[in-house]
Amino acid sequence: MTQCPSGATLAEAKAFLDAHPEIEAIDILLHDSNGIGRGKIIRRHELEALYTSGRHMPISILGLDICGEDVHETGLIWDEGDGDKRAWPVPGTLVPLHGANPPRAEVFLALYELDGTPVGYDPRLALQRQVDAFAERGLTPAGAFELEFFLLAKERGPDGKMRPAADVLDGRVSHKTEVYSVDHLHGMLPLFSDIYAGAAKAGIEAETLISEYAPGQYELTLNYRTDVMQAADDLVRLKRIVRAQARAHGVVACFMAKPVEEYAGSGMHFHVSLRDREGVNIFAEAPGKGWTDPLLHALGGLRATMGESMLVFAPHLNSWRRFANQSYAPVSTAWGVNNRSVALRVPAGDVKARRIEHRPAGVDANPYLVAATVLAGVRHGLDRQLDPGPETTGNAYDQPDAGAGIPRSWHEAIVAAEGSEFLKQALGESMHRTFTAVKAAEYARVARTISEVDFDLYLHTV
CATH class of the missing domain: 3.10.20.70 (Glutamine synthetase, N-terminal domain)
Incomplete structure (x- = not known):
């Protein structure tokens, strides 16, 4: 043995x-x-x-x-x-x-x-190195991911586009947005009951179910974990459960970041906080006091490193279709309180649960690498005591510097990631080399592929 x-x-x-x-x-x-x-x-x-x-x-x-x-x-x-x-x-x-x-x-x-x-190129072990780095300073990262996804019909519509799945209960189809409609959820309850059963068997505390902001789009929330590695495990396992149970019910679970151009895409928001040896949340402010220095410095580090890290959060060509104004997907590094137009949100709620909601990642991203990169950004800010700048109030999409410092395309993100010393430290050199090489190869594959868009635009016109 x-x-x-x-x-x-x-x-x-x-x-x-x-x-x-x-x-x-x-x-x-x-x-x-x-x-x-x-x-x-x-x-x-x-x-x-x-x-x-x-x-x-x-x-x-x-x-x-x-x-x-x-x-x-x-x-x-x-x-x-x-x-x-x-x-x-x-x-x-x-x-x-x-x-x-x-x-x-x-x-x-x-x-x-x-x-x-x-090995240096296992994403799970890349996250473990970040967790270990916090442990050396007496801190434990805690967190949870949100899972957004689409349930789609197996067959495309006459226009060749994906369609929302019919209800598994009675076959009804809705092409309305149906955001937060509880009655709309009822048609998929047999499927969601099996998803919850699968989660329970796996020890995953899947919680609130939401009809999200597009036809056929849903969100499942996960219980906050005191172990970030467990949070990432929960997310990858739950995706597999959702996909398998959807298939068993005759529909398709889609984890693309942007499968339907007219509607919002699917994010994978990551909530994170830090606890000291006594289990105290160091982001939580004292009653009547302002934000803690650790919270502000963490926000500063995440803002400072976001641009060169975007390939981790948006790793595919389709990922970049998700970012658009007024889309609930962030287009800048802005931070704010109880504000869903920013990239880094401090949610309202109990002070003891004070945390940062990191919103850039799409559901198509690797949660181990997302968590590793976010934790590295937090450490970057703590070590350098970085100031995050003023809080954004109101509509972050309308800010004059919206988009500054953020790559505007998949290719720009690949170039930024390849040259990033921060990302090399965040992922480890071997994981960084592997990840960026894979992304460059995928970009080359897409770039040489002649798509239906090419024929639609140019076949009879040029």
Whole structure:
């Protein structure tokens, strides 16, 4: 038996198998730079060996693009001979899957060198390094993500565009925005009941359900976690649950940032705070006092680093279609209180729950990298005692400097990220090289693709 560097124990696997005699197979998942789960399905009798010996996985598995193809510029393919590393289970992530037939479970993996050293290009371990950096100063990041998504019909409309899914309850279809309509939610309750059941089986505290600001768009909120890593795990696992249950009900769960041009896109807002050794939230101000220095410095750091970090928050071409005036997606680095037009919002509410809502990321972003980058930005501000500047009141979209310092396109964001010393520190050099190389390769793929837009605009006109 080899010592498991992740801290997972054979006792966990044995207890799970004893508690779930019905489980026949287990999905074992690493998450790549795009947040896509990649791995294998193993049989029940193989689980214990995963916990005692790990599982060899090719180094290239974390150097793939959105299509699952090798990106040689990552340096993870033939530069390394595409050799095996060893994946180990992450403690506490072995859970049953609701509705799987035959019954299955899933467990998250982290990738290590053969000698047990963490690799530098695993997004999960990039976040862990930021969490460890705060631990060294006696602080623990806490947080939660919001999950926005669309439920769409399997078939496109006559115009070739995606359509909102019909209600799974009775087949009704609404093309209205229906924001905050409770009655509208009722038509999807059978599906959402299965999503909640899947979340409960996985130990995820999925909470409020909302009909969002577009036909077919919804939001699920997640309980605030005292462990940011758990918050990121919750988000990637919940996306998988939503996708699987939607498929079982005959509809498509869409996590594109902007699937419908006429309506708002889908964000992945990240709420974050810091607690000291006594569990006190250091962002929380004393009664009757102004904002704390840690809160202001954190905002300052996030504003200062946002431009060069936007590729993490908006990693795909489609991500950039989400940013538009009056769209609830931020177009500047502005901060404000109880204001949804800004990028960095301090929500109203109980002082003890004081936090920053980081709003730039789309739901298509990798939550591990988003959290790692946000935490690094907070540390940047704390270390340098950065002033965030004046609070934005009113409409941030109308500010004279709206958009200053923010890339205006996917390509600009790639260039900014490639040259960012901050992002190298935030993600680690290996993760930074892998992520930016993958994005550059994806940009090249899109740039050489002749789309329907080309034919529509130019076929009969030039």
